[in-house]
Amino acid sequence: MPQSSAPRKTLGRPPRISREEVVTTARRIVDAEGVDRLTMRRLATEIGSTPMALYHHVRNKEELLVLLLDDYATRTLHRPELPAQPRERIVAAAATIHEALAACPWIVEVLTADDLMAPSALWFVEQIVDGLVECGLSPERAVHGYRAIWYYTAGEIVVRVTAAQRRTDDDRPTYRERVFADLDPSELPRLAQVADQWSPLTAEDTYLDGLRALVDGLLAPC
Amino acid sequence: MPQSSAPRKTLGRPPRISREEVVTTARRIVDAEGVDRLTMRRLATEIGSTPMALYHHVRNKEELLVLLLDDYATRTLHRPELPAQPRERIVAAAATIHEALAACPWIVEVLTADDLMAPSALWFVEQIVDGLVECGLSPERAVHGYRAIWYYTAGEIVVRVTAAQRRTDDDRPTYRERVFADLDPSELPRLAQVADQWSPLTAEDTYLDGLRALVDGLLAPC
DNA sequence: ACCTGAACACCGTTCAAGT
DNA sequence: ACCTGAACACCGTTCAAGT
Numbered sequence: 001m002p003q004s005s006a007p008r009k010t011l012g013r014p015p016r017i018s019r020e021e022v023v024t025t026a027r028r029i030v031d032a033e034g035v036d037r038l039t040m041r042r043l044a045t046e047i048g049s050t051p052m053a054l055y056h057h058v059r060n061k062e063e064l065l066v067l068l069l070d071d072y073a074t075r076t077l078h079r080p081e082l083p084a085q086p087r088e089r090i091v092a093a094a095a096t097i098h099e100a101l102a103a104c105p106w107i108v109e110v111l112t113a114d115d116l117m118a119p120s121a122l123w124f125v126e127q128i129v130d131g132l133v134e135c136g137l138s139p140e141r142a143v144h145g146y147r148a149i150w151y152y153t154a155g156e157i158v159v160r161v162t163a164a165q166r167r168t169d170d171d172r173p174t175y176r177e178r179v180f181a182d183l184d185p186s187e188l189p190r191l192a193q194v195a196d197q198w199s200p201l202t203a204e205d206t207y208l209d210g211l212r213a214l215v216d217g218l219l220a221p222c
Numbered sequence: 223m224p225q226s227s228a229p230r231k232t233l234g235r236p237p238r239i240s241r242e243e244v245v246t247t248a249r250r251i252v253d254a255e256g257v258d259r260l261t262m263r264r265l266a267t268e269i270g271s272t273p274m275a276l277y278h279h280v281r282n283k284e285e286l287l288v289l290l291l292d293d294y295a296t297r298t299l300h301r302p303e304l305p306a307q308p309r310e311r312i313v314a315a316a317a318t319i320h321e322a323l324a325a326c327p328w329i330v331e332v333l334t335a336d337d338l339m340a341p342s343a344l345w346f347v348e349q350i351v352d353g354l355v356e357c358g359l360s361p362e363r364a365v366h367g368y369r370a371i372w373y374y375t376a377g378e379i380v381v382r383v384t385a386a387q388r389r390t391d392d393d394r395p396t397y398r399e400r401v402f403a404d405l406d407p408s409e410l411p412r413l414a415q416v417a418d419q420w421s422p423l424t425a426e427d428t429y430l431d432g433l434r435a436l437v438d439g440l441l442a443p444c
Numbered sequence: 445a446c447c448t449g450a451a452c453a454c455c456g457t458t459c460a461a462g463t
Numbered sequence: 464a465c466c467t468g469a470a471c472a473c474c475g476t477t478c479a480a481g482t
Contacts, residue, residue: 122401187345197365
């Protein structure tokens with residue numbers, strides 16, 4: 001793996017671009033034009049080099065995206081004052097992660113990578129796991145609880161972001177709208193009842209309500 | 223939009239391929255080799271035609287994927303006997319959807335499309351919304367409750383499927399493993415404590431536990 | 445109405461060679 | 464050690480023409 005931070009022991013051609021420059025330039029492209037426009041070729045021309053030069057600094061495009069997420073997390077995920085009460089601490093930590101992710105929609109491509117295991121996010125994971133343990137869960141159940149919170153959080157981001165993308169793409173009625181339009185009220189009475197409110201209702205941001213419900217449910221046996 | 227099912231009013235060149243044939247062939251490719259291998263060109267050669275012929279039967283690749291999800295849902299999502307008790311009915315309906323999605327990992331590409339609004343899935347959505355209303359939630363809160371369940375379900379699928387993909391891709395230590403390996407126990411004591419159990423713990427299928435916690439939490443105020 | 449051929453405007457990545 | 468040029472093996476989609 002290329003290590004631009006390691007001391008140079010052997011002499012060779014001096015590097016013209018650094019891993020950091022690659023990541024910074026990639027960030028600029030993504031911020032300005034969206035993640036779809038980030039290609040190795042585009043990045044190379046932007047940086048004044050060739051596609052292949054990049055491969056000396058990142059293993060491949062996927063690694064570049066993970067580095068980008070790390071970079072983003074390090075820059076924006078500052079540790080807030082969290083409530084002392086453990087239940088509220090869990091909610092606040094999850095909400096902070098959620099807020100940071102929601103503000104950078106391109107993340108969806110990378111989000112699903114592993115966990116959100118950017119080093120700067122680990123502190124929040126710690127707070128959540130610790131809060132669950134303090135509330136009486138075993139370490140094992142606390143990890144499972146964190147995962148449930150993570151599934152819920154990642155799902156909310158993925159669903160909301162991609163729905164938003166589709167809305168701007170074109171203005172024909174969405175597939176969902178067509179399906180709701182010819183709904184049989186005798187077969188699906190509840191859905192028919194809420195059909196015309198569905199869009200505004202699902203557009204509301206209810207992340208926090210659902211999060212509280214989930215945390216309450218996870219802590220209920222205690 | 224092409225309507226192969228509509229009666230042919232004007233005479234013209236008789237169609238050689240149908241929308242149904244396109245979808246069926248696409249399904250065969252996806253089942254056999256994964257969604258990555260489904261390209262318009264590959265599909266065209268498989269069907270014995272040219273890429274452009276496909277565009278007379280589907281608007282574009284995205285529509286093809288939505289049709290594929292519908293097709294899959296129609297074939298596999300059969301209505302089970304659901305428990306009469308509303309809380310258990312909600313859990314069972316969500317679990318059935320989850321099971322169907324988990325069995326077809328290529329879904330992740332499409333999942334995020336809108337809601338899971340395949341017509342054959344609507345019955346399950348109805349059961350969930352109805353169960354929540356029967357438990358005392360207002361229709362509005364019931365829709366929000368369904369959304370929370372959907373976020374959790376979609377998130378679980380997305381995270382698990384992509385984690386599995388990455389595992390098979392290569393056998394180097396994952397990014398997560400590297401991050402966990404050099405964890406500072408004085409800074410992140412809980413994570414350090416569970417570090418070596420993290421992989422097995424997160425590999426466990428705890429979807430149902432989290433789902434029950436979420437549903438309990440949603441119904442708690444009642 | 446439906447299909448074809450050729451082209452447009454791209455991708456990520458590898459290989460072999462240069463400095 | 465780092466970078467370049469050229470190539471490989473692809474993409475989705477459009478356009479203009481054929482039947």
